[in-house]
Amino acid sequence: xxxxxKVVLITGAGSGxxxxxxxxxxxxxxxxxxxxxxxxxxxxxxxxxxTNEVLKxxxxxxxxxxIKRIFDETIAKYGKLDILVNCAGTYMPSNIESENLMKIYxxxxxxxxxxxxxxxxxxxxxxxEAKGSVISICSVSAKLTxxxxxxxxxxxxxxxxxxxxxxxxxxxxxxxxxxxSPGVVKTNIFQSSGLNEKEISMCxxxxxxxxxxxxxxxxxxxxxxxxxxxxxxxxxxxxxxYVVDGGMLLNGLIVLR
Ligand SMILES: NC(=O)c1ccc[n+]([C@@H]2O[C@H](COP(=O)([O-])OP(=O)(O)OC[C@H]3O[C@@H](n4cnc5c(N)ncnc54)[C@H](O)[C@@H]3O)[C@@H](O)[C@H]2O)c1
Numbered sequence: 001x002x003x004x005x006k007v008v009l010i011t012g013a014g015s016g017x018x019x020x021x022x023x024x025x026x027x028x029x030x031x032x033x034x035x036x037x038x039x040x041x042x043x044x045x046x047x048x049x050x051t052n053e054v055l056k057x058x059x060x061x062x063x064x065x066x067i068k069r070i071f072d073e074t075i076a077k078y079g080k081l082d083i084l085v086n087c088a089g090t091y092m093p094s095n096i097e098s099e100n101l102m103k104i105y106x107x108x109x110x111x112x113x114x115x116x117x118x119x120x121x122x123x124x125x126x127x128x129e130a131k132g133s134v135i136s137i138c139s140v141s142a143k144l145t146x147x148x149x150x151x152x153x154x155x156x157x158x159x160x161x162x163x164x165x166x167x168x169x170x171x172x173x174x175x176x177x178x179x180x181s182p183g184v185v186k187t188n189i190f191q192s193s194g195l196n197e198k199e200i201s202m203c204x205x206x207x208x209x210x211x212x213x214x215x216x217x218x219x220x221x222x223x224x225x226x227x228x229x230x231x232x233x234x235x236x237x238x239x240x241x242y243v244v245d246g247g248m249l250l251n252g253l254i255v256l257r
Contacts, residue, residue: 001231003030007078007130008230009070010034011061011119012088014041016187017137019048020219021085021226026052028227033074033081035059036088053078061088061115062107071122081126083230086116086136091193093148105151112155117162124170131174133230136163137222138179140245156181160241167239176238178229183245184208185217212247 008025012018014036022034026049033055036042046054055077059066074081090111094104116136120127127134141149142156160179167177184207190200208216225242228234243249 001028001227001233003028003083003227003230005029005031006082007031007033007074007080008083008085009074009081009123010085010087011070011115012036012137013045014038015045016189017182017185017219017222018085018087019045020223021087023048024220024223024227026054030083031078033057033070033078035061035070037061061119062110064118067115067118067122070119071126075126080130081123082130082132084120084123084127084132084134085226085230086119086134088115089137089139089189091152091189093193093195094151095148096150101150105154108151108155109158112152113158113162116159120166124175127175128170128173133175134163134166134177135226135229136179137226138163138181138241140181140183140243140248142181142241143249163241164239171238176229176234178234178237178239179241180222180225180229181241181243181245182222183211183217183243183248185219185222187219207248208246210248210251211245212250215246217244217246 003025008030010018010022013022013034022045031053032049034046035057037060039058042056046056057070057073059070092104094101120134136159138159139156141153142160163177163179170177225244
């Protein structure tokens with residue numbers, strides 16, 4: 001699966017699944033446009049990928065002006081865009097009784113859903129020209145009903161439907177749009193969520209214990225799926241949600257607290 005001469009834009013490239021995806025594409029000779037709000041982490045990923053051409057864009061995906069700048073800087077450097085990987089995401093637990101629900105809801109929708117619609121909208125002509133592909137990282141939370149998870153679950157359910165709607169609209173233009181739904185992957189997303197270490201380990205242990213295959217998913221496994229879905233091997237795959245969850249959806253259980 002060589003991605004030689006392919007330009008790949010990856011959001012959330014500073015950490016976790018996004019960082020693993022950037023490294024996997026760099027090993028396959030892709031030209032990278034790496035985006036993250038965290039400059040220090042972005043620099044770390046870019047350093048690992050430095051044998052390839054790398055553009056770093058420090059940006060907050062919740063800001064429309066940053067979305068435009070991400071696209072403009074990518075085109076200014078490479079003149080085209082083949083593959084858009086929407087990986088950045090944020091998670092904060094809250095429920096319908098939480099006092100600060102709407103503040104959390106607005107931030108999560110802005111990062112996990114609105115930014116993906118906005119960036120895809122900005123980049124769509126370039127992706128059509130390249131007959132390229134869009135891959136977004138969704139979640140099993142799009143399908144499960146879980147407690148303390150309304151903003152995140154709703155954002156991912158919206159992303160799943162956005163993927164299908166965009167796929168049908170872009171199919172006759174030669175563009176494929178897919179998403180991947182991981183189960184529990186050990187990344188920094190839990191540390192950034194406001195949960196304390198005890199809550200995080202309880203949440204991770206419970207999720208892994210209730211997963212039929214019983215093991216923690218590694219970011220590299222999700223990256224492998226991103227590369228597959230972006231490649232010619234997946235040329236007849238569009239509008240799908242590839243679940244990589246160790247069988248978690250078979251049980252239909254996530255306990256966050
Ligand atoms: N880790 C899991 O268990 C899991 C499960 C299902 C889905 N996901 C999804 O996978 C994706 C990647 O998450 P991860 O687990 O690698 O988490 P992570 O925290 O390791 O990485 C997320 C990255 O997104 C960046 N980011 C957050 N807000 C941003 C913003 N406003 N602008 C730009 N960058 C921003 C962060 O700085 C970080 O580098 C997310 O969409 C997440 O919802 C994760």
